Amino acid sequence: xxxxxxxxxxxxxxxxxxxxxxxxxxxxxxxxxxxxxxxxxxxxxxxxxxxxxxxxxxxxxxxxxxxxxxxxxxxxxxxxxxxxxxxxxxxxxxxxxxxxxxxxxxxxxxxxxxxxxxxxxxxxxxxxxxxxxxxxxxxxxxxxxxxxxxxxxxxxxxxxxxxxxxxxxxxxxxxxxxxxxxxxxxxxxxxxxxxxxxxxxxxxxxxxxxxxxxxxxxxxxxxxxxxxxxxxxxxxxxxxxxxxxxxxxxxxxxxxxxxxxxxxxxxxxxxxxxxxxxxxxxxxxxxxxxxxxxxxxxxxxxxxxxxxxxxxxxxxxxxxxxxxxxxxxxxxxxxxxxxxxxxxxxxxxxxxxxxxxxxxxxxxxxxxxxxxxxxxxxxxxxxxxxxxxxxxxxxxxxxxxxxxxxxxxxxxxxxxxxxxxxxxxxxxxxxxxxxxxxxxxxxxxxxxxxxxxxxxxxxxxxxxxxxxxxxxxxxxxxxxxxxxxxxxxxxxxxxxxxxxxxxxxxxxxxxxxxxxxxxxxxxxxxxxxxxxxxxxxxxxxxxxxxxxxxxxxxxxxxxxxxxxxxxxxxxxxxxxxxxxxxxxx
Amino acid sequence: xxxxxxxxxxxxxxxxxxxxxxxxxxxxxxxxxxxxxxxxxxxxxxxxxxxxxxxxxxxxxxxxxxxxxxxxxxxxxxxxxxxxxxxxxxxxxxxxxxxxxxxxxxxxxxxxxxxxxxxxxxxxxxxxxxxxxxxxxxxxxxxxxxxxxxxxxxxxxxxxxxxxxxxxxxxxxxxxxxxxxxx
Numbered sequence: 001x002x003x004x005x006x007x008x009x010x011x012x013x014x015x016x017x018x019x020x021x022x023x024x025x026x027x028x029x030x031x032x033x034x035x036x037x038x039x040x041x042x043x044x045x046x047x048x049x050x051x052x053x054x055x056x057x058x059x060x061x062x063x064x065x066x067x068x069x070x071x072x073x074x075x076x077x078x079x080x081x082x083x084x085x086x087x088x089x090x091x092x093x094x095x096x097x098x099x100x101x102x103x104x105x106x107x108x109x110x111x112x113x114x115x116x117x118x119x120x121x122x123x124x125x126x127x128x129x130x131x132x133x134x135x136x137x138x139x140x141x142x143x144x145x146x147x148x149x150x151x152x153x154x155x156x157x158x159x160x161x162x163x164x165x166x167x168x169x170x171x172x173x174x175x176x177x178x179x180x181x182x183x184x185x186x187x188x189x190x191x192x193x194x195x196x197x198x199x200x201x202x203x204x205x206x207x208x209x210x211x212x213x214x215x216x217x218x219x220x221x222x223x224x225x226x227x228x229x230x231x232x233x234x235x236x237x238x239x240x241x242x243x244x245x246x247x248x249x250x251x252x253x254x255x256x257x258x259x260x261x262x263x264x265x266x267x268x269x270x271x272x273x274x275x276x277x278x279x280x281x282x283x284x285x286x287x288x289x290x291x292x293x294x295x296x297x298x299x300x301x302x303x304x305x306x307x308x309x310x311x312x313x314x315x316x317x318x319x320x321x322x323x324x325x326x327x328x329x330x331x332x333x334x335x336x337x338x339x340x341x342x343x344x345x346x347x348x349x350x351x352x353x354x355x356x357x358x359x360x361x362x363x364x365x366x367x368x369x370x371x372x373x374x375x376x377x378x379x380x381x382x383x384x385x386x387x388x389x390x391x392x393x394x395x396x397x398x399x400x401x402x403x404x405x406x407x408x409x410x411x412x413x414x415x416x417x418x419x420x421x422x423x424x425x426x427x428x429x430x431x432x433x434x435x436x437x438x439x440x441x442x443x444x445x446x447x448x449x450x451x452x453x454x455x456x457x458x459x460x461x462x463x464x465x466x467x468x469x470x471x472x473x474x475x476x477x478x479x480x481x482x483x484x485x486x487x488x489x490x491x492x493x494x495x496x497x498x499x500x501x502x503x504x505x506x507x508x509x510x511x512x513x514x515x516x517x518x519x520x521x522x523x524x525x526x527x528x529x530x531x532x533x534x535x536x537x538x539x540x541x542x543x544x545x546x547x548x549x550x551x552x553x554x555x556x557x558x559x560x561x562x563x564x565x566x567x568x569x570x571x572x573x574x575x576x577x578x579x580x581x582x583x584x585x
Numbered sequence: 586x587x588x589x590x591x592x593x594x595x596x597x598x599x600x601x602x603x604x605x606x607x608x609x610x611x612x613x614x615x616x617x618x619x620x621x622x623x624x625x626x627x628x629x630x631x632x633x634x635x636x637x638x639x640x641x642x643x644x645x646x647x648x649x650x651x652x653x654x655x656x657x658x659x660x661x662x663x664x665x666x667x668x669x670x671x672x673x674x675x676x677x678x679x680x681x682x683x684x685x686x687x688x689x690x691x692x693x694x695x696x697x698x699x700x701x702x703x704x705x706x707x708x709x710x711x712x713x714x715x716x717x718x719x720x721x722x723x724x725x726x727x728x729x730x731x732x733x734x735x736x737x738x739x740x741x742x743x744x745x746x747x748x749x750x751x752x753x754x755x756x757x758x759x760x761x762x763x764x765x766x767x768x
Binding site: 121122124125129131133150155308309310312313314317473 | 667
């Protein structure tokens with residue numbers, strides 16, 4: 001009998017183990033001391049002590065995104081929980097499954113403005129998929145089991161469980177996980193064969209088709225990426241991926257046009273603009289992708305596959321909306337197309353491909369490496385060339401370096417690219433790389449960073465050193481908040497208001513102060529050697545790559561413009577941005 | 586007009602009555618209301634009360650306004666909320682009954698007292714409280730009927746109004762019992 005009775009805190013840890021948790025990222029505090037006590041005795045869950053609660057969530061995101069598992073976070077009440085909010089919002093926007101356990105003041109003190117009390121469920125309600133305040137210890141186990149189901153089913157997302165301290169100390173009977181809990185995503189699980197048939201026909205008959213894949217394909221698992229690639233190959237049609245979808249189709253696939261959207265390639269955006277049939281797989285017509293909506297792929301039939309019904313017809317009206325998991329829908333679609341394909345031949349797309357080749361010949365990602373200054377594009381290109389034979393995981397912060405990484409680094413597999421897409425959180429990359437390296441201790445993990453973003457969560461260097469994580473921090477240092485500076489140049493008459501990163505630390509000495517290696521390079525002739533050295537050092541490295549300071553990120557769809565109004569360089573920026581465009585982010 | 590505005594024809598906004606079945610637990614109503622305020626949708630009327638003590642369920646009757654694309658979006662977004670089990674669009678489903686209750690206090694003296702009682706009788710309002718200088722009437726029915734009654738009362742004297750908001754149910758023999766059993 002005594003076997004099944006335990007403190008709430010121990011039950012929480014047992015429930016985590018039962019749900020497959022191996023690692024938890026957290027930071028202790030008064031309201032979670034019983035939980036930390038239970039962690040102290042347990043042998044199955046490894047706790048990673050971060051240096052800030054926001055970083056705990058980002059680390060869990062990196063862990064989740066690179067493994068496909070649920071990421072787990074433990075923070076204390078009040079400031080612990082409020083610090084985690086940015087991370088939770090990030091996870092919600094990018095559909096990453098996270099369980100966040102937060103401590104809370106004991107139930108009898110809730111609502112009294114007690115020390116380190118915050119209305120955590122209230123604050124986190126709009127930035128979680130669901131949240132709980134556990135007031136009845138007997139429901140504790142069931143709530144944790146349910147939370148895992150909610151976080152990982154349908155469109156994944158963060159779930160927060162607020163645990164008052166007295167609940168953690170109450171003796172309760174442990175309740176096992178029920179084998180199958182009802183699904184929480186409310187979508188019909190049966191696919192309409194009729195629609196699949198119509199969509200298959202539409203794709204087969206299309207003269208200028210394009211497939212546009214997103215993060216939903218990654219979330220659906222590696223099988224979905226394989227199916228997407230298979231579909232592309234059967235149809236021999238162009239495919240483009242969103243920032244979140246990079247890696248779903250290997251960059252080496254001849255049909256891959258690169259990323260689309262605001263900083264996507266010319267060929268990808270023009271193909272989107274001129275297509276006659278568009279198949280959107282697990283993307284959400286984000287404003288970074290569509291540009292001006294009333295000029296978005298104007299003469300096309302659109303098909304949208306998404307696990308979240310609310311994504312369909314939210315921004316762009318589509319002709320066919322299919323609610324379902326990418327893997328299942330793609331599998332049905334590939335099967336149907338193979339069946340139909342045997343009966344009649346696919347229309348040749350020679351005209352479409354020759355048109356695309358013309359756009360490709362514009363070489364929109366071309367740049368000139370002149371002189372000894374390092375072009376940031378070249379830095380990423382060299383990094384890619386020198387690491388492509390390793391099992392490399394890339395995380396990024398947010399800004400120009402992020403876009404250059406997306407443009408110039410090639411991803412051949414899903415789950416190897418961790419970036420903050422929806423929320424655009426500066427400071428995401430370093431903590432995220434912690435999670436990735438914990439999950440993949442033998443792989444090469446690189447945080448491609450900018451000097452400004454790096455400063456936002458650089459306290460995590462301490463975590464990296466503590467756990468001896470051989471993370472390579474590749475800082476494209478131009479001494480500016482580059483993307484802000486670029487927009488000020490293009491839209492605000494080069495009035496660089498507060499976008500210069502003054503008083504930067506000496507990154508080499510900073511590294512040394514943590515007992516790790518710091519490298520610096522400012523000459524293109526030494527770039528390769530520096531990258532080589534960085535890769536070959538066994539431990540963590542900060543590489544301060546001094547790049548061309550005022551380089552802009554191109555190509556670019558100016559805000560408020562359409563896909564076919566891309567600019568390829570600053571010289572193209574002859575039109576003033578419209579007032580409507582200026583208002584956009 | 587925003588440049589990111591939808592390229593849709595000037596579609597008319599219509600009023601829709603939604604009927605939701607949700608778990609009766611703290612936070613559910615906040616989630617529903619938060620969805621409307623966070624995403625900029627309208628709430629014209631909202632009522633909520635427990636309807637099933639055993640399963641611990643509440644019904645939310647909600648009147649909102651928007652284009653059909655917006656309404657579809659509202660319904661899909663509501664279904665994403667974990668404790669929301671059923672979202673029905675009564676306006677779209679067909680015939681339904683919409684009813685509301687109003688409590689109307691009227692401060693009135695002299696000849697207008699007779700007039701007030703006569704109007705109340707015409708509207709089949711109940712008189713719940715009488716003093717020498719006031720009445721409290723109770724009236725149920727369609728919101729438009731309540732509006733008309735309140736307008737008349739206002740012209741007779743000082744008033745204080747309390748309304749419940751619309752409660753709605755579909756006509757005919759169709760029920761939600763089977764769906765509810767799966768919750």
